[in-house]
Amino acid sequence: MIKNYIKIAWRNLKRNKAYAAISVIGLALGIACGILIFTLVTYHLSFDTFHKDSDRVYRLYTEWHDDGIGKSNGVPQPLGKTFRNDFTIGEKTARVINFTGTLITITQGADVKKFQEDDGVAFAEPEYFDILNFPLLKGDKKRVLVAPGEALVTEKIARKYFGTDDAIGKVFRLDNKVNFTITGILKDLPNNTDRRQQIYVSYDNMDEYTGNKRREDKWGGVYSGSEVFTRLKKGVTQAQVDATTAQIVKKHYTGRDLKVWFFKLQPLNDMHFNPELNGYADKKYLWALFFIGLFLIITASVNFVNLATAQALNRAKEVGVRKVLGSMPGQLFWQFIAETALITVFAVLVAIGLSYIALPAINHLFQSEMEFDKGELAIFIVLIAVAVVFLSGSYPGLVLARFQPIQALKSKLSQKDIGGFSLRRVLVVTQFAISQVLIIGTIIIVSQLHYSQTADLGFNKDAIVLLPIPKNDNKAILSTMKNQLNQVQGVEKVTYCYRAPASQSNNSTGVNFNHRAEDEHWSINVKSADENYISTFGLKLVAGRNFFPSDTTREFVVNEMVAKKLNMKPQDLIGKMLSINGKSTTAPIVGVVKDFYNYSFHSEISPVCIMPNFHGYSTVAIKMNMRNAKTTLASFEKVWNQAFPEEFYSYQFLDDSIRKFYELDNILLTLIEAFAGIAIVIGCLGLYGLVSFMAVRKTKEIGVRKVLGASITSVLWVFGKEFTILLLIAFVIASPLAYWAMHNYLKDFQYKIPIGPEIFAESILFTFIIAAITVSYRSVLAALANPVKSLRSE
Structure with a gap:
């Protein structure tokens, strides 16, 4: 019987090639989109679910309740040690501090290799690898990162640095500051993890690397790369966690800070989907893609129903003959289901081919390495095929099965007998409503x-090149470099700064205005820069003047938002004192610039202060003429390499970095x-x-x-x-x-x-x-x- 259904179905499709082709193409496109979206959604939902006891693994994060609620995935550096040593709710707790854009130097005899690691390096405590499941292939798991100067690298990094040589025992230098010896090789990180660092070094070298021994006692500052992971003991409740973090705040903060600072736990499975805490994307976008995929499959099925019912009248005599010869309605129904199944099988095969062709483009778009899980995909395809067959084939099959044989044979069936245009009107409206959305x-x-x-960002972003500069206390080198850059043909202005006016890397701190008894209920975005910053980026002064050249902070320039927060006019701020960084830096306000967007349009404009601070410069920004850009950029590299021969040169245009916001x-x-x-x-x-x-x-x-x-x-x-x-x-x-x-x-x-x-x-x-x-x-x-x-x- 089934063989007969398929044979007749094949003959009908061969007779109506255009109908079959349109149906197959439409269904194939819809199913291919469904396959790709299914792969994309399951890939993102799988992030960091492979860790053992992942339901008990959390990351601590900071929350400030002041002028609104602010959040950071980072925490004060001493928090992890306090949480581990003073309380018992954590089974394992570990600190990890990430630094991106680091330089790795490997010296083998006279051969010196330099590598710029954009994903950076992580200073990690040994317990980190007990909490998160990143298997060690070589080395002693009980001894990893216990002693200072030790490092772990992934297989990929080991091959990148040393080829086929054994990496164990090899030495590399981090940012020309600290040497590390590789004592273990980690299995390559899976694609579905947000932990992207592939080099881990001993946490005990943090002070040596940063040159700051006070970080272990500093509770007032938060660096977003400073994270704490914990695996809670079984049975620990949210009330216990809240009580613990409240005790930490009570012990280490005073005054108004007791009501401002909060430390909370973020579940591991929330990290990928929480943009407020540096997550990749909001889960609502996944839901949006899911529904788009569902709508496309519905659209393709609706298309099939539409065409099938339109063809029903052409098959009226065939149905009449079958009924006269004794065919039951059920047999006619299953005959049409067989035709639908045959079309769906062809469509599925085409869809699978289209999906394999499109997956590399999707991976390129997301900068990911997604692969089809053959087991999951097979189940999905079977389910979607069955759903499409019955969704698409049921109604046309029922329409054909209910034809009256006498009317069918006499060709007296009308549109009314197959639902008229009313059904197809609904289906066309459905299709184009989805398309128009x-x-x-x-x-x-x-x-x-x-x-x-x-839009006008409040500053000039065109034709500005950003060159990173390494931490350097030699003022003469920077001064010489600046003079040489100014002499390059095509250079219009040069400024040293921490970052450009709009940047993904920012430094915010508490602020005290004019020696008030209490700090303000908002933080200020601090931008270290020299006296050329305002002119290079085209910032507009609305009151006062620019600060005078200096290596240290003696004057501030703020933006209009500071005046708005203080309910004052810009000109009234001139001469008033401003204190930042826990009142460790105090200076008068000498100028106010027009507000500019210091983040993306996703965020509000922040209060900003610009100040000279030689130790805070990490970028040289160059306003250039683009007519001879290639020659000018080559000159930048030559000047930069003369100043920092041991470092790795790179550059970026400001408008490209702003584009990354979106x-x-x-x-x-x-x-x-x-x-x-x-x-x-x-x-x-x-x-x-x-x-x-x-x-x-x-x-x-x-x-x-x-x-x-x-x-x-x-x-x-x-x-x-x-x-x-x-x-x-x-x-x-x-x-x-x-x-x-x-x-x-x-x-x-x-x-x-x-x-x-x-x-x-x-x-x-x-x-x-x-x-x-x-x-x-x-x-x-x-x-x-x-x-x-x-x-x-x-």
């Missing part, structure tokens, strides 16, 4: 990113553009099939109209008016859904575009153009047909 989403995301990248938004945009395009293609395939069907069913009507003098335009309108109404209904449904989704997306931006009517007008116009192109070709052929042949066709 995605189109509106694409337009809004494009507009927001364009606004973010072209990396995830650009990824989301690319995906939605792709999925919107696929949804439109699927919808247009269905639309073309329906128009073709209409052209066949209305052949005689069109012939009569033309004989009676109808113009080609009026004949085209026979086709166009039907779909115009349907697209308008789809737009009415899609608009509020798209508005709701995009309103929630824009909530993540503090500075955003308004969702105006022009966005929706663009969407409906674009949809009409695409639909018109799809419908016009087949409609024109029908309108131009010879009316004599049309009238003889029935």
Whole structure:
């Protein structure tokens, strides 16, 4: 019986090649998107789930309750030791401090190799590898990182540095400061972990590396790379954790800080999805992708149902003959299910091929190394295939099975007997409503990113090159380097600073204004810079003057936000005293600059103070003329290498670094553009099939109209008016859904575009153009047909 179903199904599909091709292509596109989105979602949900007892593993983080609630994934350096030594709720606790963009130097005889490690190096306590499951392939697990000067590297790093040689016992130098001997080799990190450091060194070398022995007693500052991981004992409750962290605050803070500082636990499975704590992405984006994938599969299935019901009348006599010969409705139903299954099998095979072709592009987009899990994927494909078969095949099968044989044989069945156009109207509206939601989403995301990248940031970001400079106490070297850079042809201005005005790396601290008894209830963003900073970046003074050249902090320039926080006018700040860093640095305010965006548009503009501080410079920013950029950049490298011959040279344009603020938004945009395009293609395939069907069913009507003098335009309108109404209904449904989704997306931006009517007008116009192109070709052929042949066709 099943063999007979498949044989007949194959014959029917061969007879209706266009119908079969459109159905297969539509389903394949929808299923391929489903496979890719399933792979993407399961990949991200798997992050750091492989650690033993991961449900009991947490990271401590800092929360400040003052002028709003601030959060940092970092904690004061002594917190981990206190949590471990003074309390018993943690089974294991370890500190790890990460430094990115580090230099590794390996000297073997006269051969010196330098490597710039963007993922950096982690200073870790031994217990770290008891809490997190990163297997050791070589070395003594009980002794790793116990003694100063020890290091662990991954297999990948060992091969990178030493090739096929055994890396155990080899020595490398970190940032030209500290030597480390490799005592263990870690298994390469899995793709699904947020712990990206591949070099771990002994925590006992922290003081030597930083040159600051007071960090172990410093409770007032938080470096985002200073983290604490703990595996709680079984049965520990949230109330016990809160009581413990409250005791830590009570012991180490006084006065107002007792109500400001909080330490909390972040579950390991939340780290990947919490943007407030430096997570990769909000989980809501995964849910959005999930629903997009679901909608695309529904769109493809709807497309199939649409075409199948349109073809039902063409098979009326076949059904009539089968019923007269004794076929039961159930047999007819399963016959159509067999046809649907055959189409779905072909579509699944095509979808798998498309998925394998598209996966490298997805990996490139996300900078990931996703692979298909054959077991999970096989289960997903089977489930999705079964769902598509019954979702797509049930209704058309039931329609065919209920045909009355006498009417079928006499060709007296009408559209009403297969649900008329009413069903297909609903299906077309469904398809294009989904497409228009995605189109509106694409337009809004494009507009927001364009606004973010072209709006006035309050400073100049064009043609500015940023060169990192290593920690250096030799003022003469920096002075000479600055003079040489100023002499390079094409250089307009040069400034030393900590970072550019907008940066992902920032330094915030408490602030006291004009010797008030109490510190302000907000922190200030400190930017160390020389006297050329304001002119190089084009910051605008609104009151006072720039500070005078100096190596140490003697004067401050602040932004307008400081005046707003203090409820004062900018000019009234001039001459007032400002204290930062726990009142260790105090100086008068001599100037106020216009507000500029010091983060991305996702965040509010912060209070900022700019001050000269030789020890805080880590970047040289150069405003250059781009006419001879290649030659100028080569000169920068030559000057830089003369100043720092032992370091690794690199550079970055400021506008490129700002573009990275919106990396995830650009990824989301690319995906939605792709999925919107696929949804439109699927919808247009269905639309073309329906128009073709209409052209066949209305052949005689069109012939009569033309004989009676109808113009080609009026004949085209026979086709166009039907779909115009349907697209308008789809737009009415899609608009509020798209508005709701995009309103929630824009909530993540503090500075955003308004969702105006022009966005929706663009969407409906674009949809009409695409639909018109799809419908016009087949409609024109029908309108131009010879009316004599049309009238003889029935």
